[in-house]
Ligand SMILES: CC[C@H](C(=O)O)C(=O)SCCNC(=O)CCNC(=O)[C@H](O)C(C)(C)COP(=O)(O)OP(=O)(O)OC[C@H]1O[C@@H](n2cnc3c(N)ncnc32)[C@H](O)[C@@H]1OP(=O)(O)O
């Protein structure tokens with residue numbers, strides 16, 4: 001794990017939250033992107049070296065929809081930047097973490113991603129992110 005890649009925040013209304021976080025950061029999101037496989041629409045803000053990802057659900061069966069129903073809006077996950085996501089998945093499995101998707105999947109913002117079950121990381125949903133080199 002090299003650094004925190006982004007902090008994911010679940011929101012009910014992405015447009016309204018984009019406006020709110022633009023006031024907070026004084027800058028608009030640098031990207032808005034839908035990830036159909038996750039049933040989410042996301043927007044990304046930069047604040048210095050940090051990134052915030054806002055996520056709204058685009059489908060009832062989205063993990064974000066379920067989270068919002070259960071817990072409401074708030075911090076949903078912490079994503080870490082990794083150099084080699086396959087090696088990291090193998091290492092973390094060895095260490096006893098539950099990896100929710102052993103084959104990395106395409107995430108937002110040009111990343112390959114995998115998630116660890118929060119019950120094996122003190123109640124925190126951890127996302128692993130590897131930058132996909134642009135062609
Ligand atoms: C990939 C695009 C984008 C990116 O950055 O590129 C994203 O970040 S997409 C983010 C949305 N996708 C995911 O979150 C995928 C991984 N998540 C899952 O597979 C599920 O959400 C899972 C397995 C974490 C929970 O799903 P489940 O159906 O089991 O929901 P439950 O409500 O029954 O939860 C079980 C248990 O886990 C606790 N929980 C759920 N979500 C979270 C969370 N975000 N943080 C901490 N804890 C969480 C929940 O409270 C339950 O605990 P319990 O003690 O049993 O009540």
Ligand SMILES: [Co+2]
Pocket residue numbers: 006008053077079127
């Ligand atoms: Co994320």
